[in-house]
Amino acid sequence: MNKTVVIDIVGLSKSVIGEHTPFLQKYIAQKNITTIEPLLPAVTTSVQSAYVTGKWPVDNGIVGNGWYDRVDSEVKFWKQSNKLVQGEKIWDRAKKEDPAFTSAMMFWWYNMYATTDYSVTPRPNYLADGRKMPDCYSYPAELRDELQTKLGTFPLFQFWGPGANIKSSKWIAEASMYTDDLHNPTLTLIYLPHLDYCLQKFGTDISKISIQLKEIDALVEELVTFYEKKGAKIILLSEYGIAP
Template sequence: MAKPLVVINVVGLCMDQIGPDTPHLRAFAEEGFACPMGTVLPAVTCSAQATMLTGKLPREHGIVGNGWYFRDLSEVLFWRQSHPLIQAECLYETLKKEQPDHSTAKLFWWYNMYAPVDFSLTPRPSYPADGRKLPDIYSDPAELRDEIQQKLGDFPLFKFWGPTANIESTRWIADASIELMKQESPDLTLIYLPHLDYNLQRIGPNDTAVAEDLKAVDAEVGKLLEAARTREAEVVILSEYAIQPVDKPIHLNRILREAGYLRVRRETLGWETLDCGASRAFAVADHQVAHVYVKHPGDLAEVKKRILQVDGVEHVLDREEQAAWGIDHPRSGELVVIAAPGAWFTYYFWLDEKVAPDYAPTVDIHRKPGYDPVELFVNPDLKVPMARVIWRLLQKKLGFRYYMDVIGTDASLVKGSHGRLPQVGKEATEGPVFMASNKKFQRDFMKMEEVRECLLAMQMN
């Protein structure tokens, strides 16, 4: 049996960030090795994790983004949790076949519900019928949820995403991982640390304040490294993408609406919602990549032409062109749009703020038909923003229905994004990283599709 293996996913980390602000990461790189890693299109959480675990591109594993248009439902769904959505064999499935007594702990990596692993923890809020959202997690075994939260307190969901997201969620995940490793000694432990994702999008990767975020996440990595050393485990530290500076939001759905391709529904109370099934074309925005679903083949050429004319769009891939990028899967849009450096895509489809959907000024990752990084900000137009937040939280604690309308729709607030592939020669700043304690696997560059085989080799020795 090989040594235990701990894989730490430090979201948003790139080679150029490893230095004086990250003493634990720097020492780890010096003792083992570190190299830039390639990524996949789109360079987003769900697609990257699926590629690392399966060794396949999105065309084979089917995870074409953090969300996509479910054609049979005529709905856009983001951040689904069900493991069967991955259409290729994952690392832990292969290990179980080869070693029936092999055990895996999957801790906050995505597609974690009903995953064929021995231990899983993942965010899963509770939604009572009165409209509240309560912090909670899903676990397997089921009792693990209560055991961990009794020791560490409730999972800080509102520190995991939204305007109050900070190091507390990463610290909780690190502490939970250490507890589980002590209790269960899994052979493979997959750990997800999200902290860098927050301020790198809020203030951009070039802001000097990012140094404090690097120090904070490095401290949590240090705790995990110490726990791994206690178990004499091999360690891999990696990331999914690097975050690049942006200053140009592009509203593809508004462009398609003005051209007559996108339809909306006027709801009873006056606001608009996107009517995907009735639209001839609409975009599912996911950071710097967007899937454009085109109902009628006869519209394809004109839709592609219109989008190519948009300032800030670099590529518009049709089905044939998608093959060269590894994203030609039935779940993909008829067109896949890639932003130019400095640009990113919003999901916004309304033309008048007065009829913006009721979920627009809230943190609502499941109802929004696209990714919305503006959820990381309190609306700067609120006269007394914290008073609004405190009042809404008081309503929640008292058990009242409440409308957590505390964010805005000013996309210019966002200063960092990801999704496009790194520019050639800029992998150290625009691409993810791969680091390992075992120099036997050292190389100058790691393809993301090679991660699975590397981890498999570490566990099969």
């Protein structure tokens, strides 16, 4: 099978591609661009699960980023087990067709306990004194140690919340490239969250997110350049867009 890399650029849409994203603008002009039939809810976990199973939320079970748990009688968000996603995953189908096929899931959601060969995802440590410490989960487990030794601790507080910035997306990109150099997976799924919070805060006022657009444009260029040198087919996509 052809080596393929799918880069999920959260919040990317035609409405934000322009003067502040020169690489993306040029790259898309040279490639094919298409739109997908949208699903509701247009949120991270539902859309990603549809991508990897080819099934709508009614069939794959991921009806939102969280839902009411009838056993615990609580609404729970951002669960992490891949066992929640119903239906055959694309990497399992590919493995059946080609036993030599391997896959890496780099921060796509429902990452834990997936049947991918390599995976990395946010996983804080909750200490006895109540502190929440940045960390990540990986499979195999030693990949976490190797990545954090090389790149530093995963910057969790720059991934979520008011402190979110390019540091987390850059860490994910560097971890993805490092993992590729180590293992050369056939399929790699990469999640870049950088535009998520700024679009939610400022909406479609491009003047207020020009810095973030330039940052993600440069990071995507770095990834595309890296993977093109390895002969990979590259797919850039998003989960949702915020447009006028």
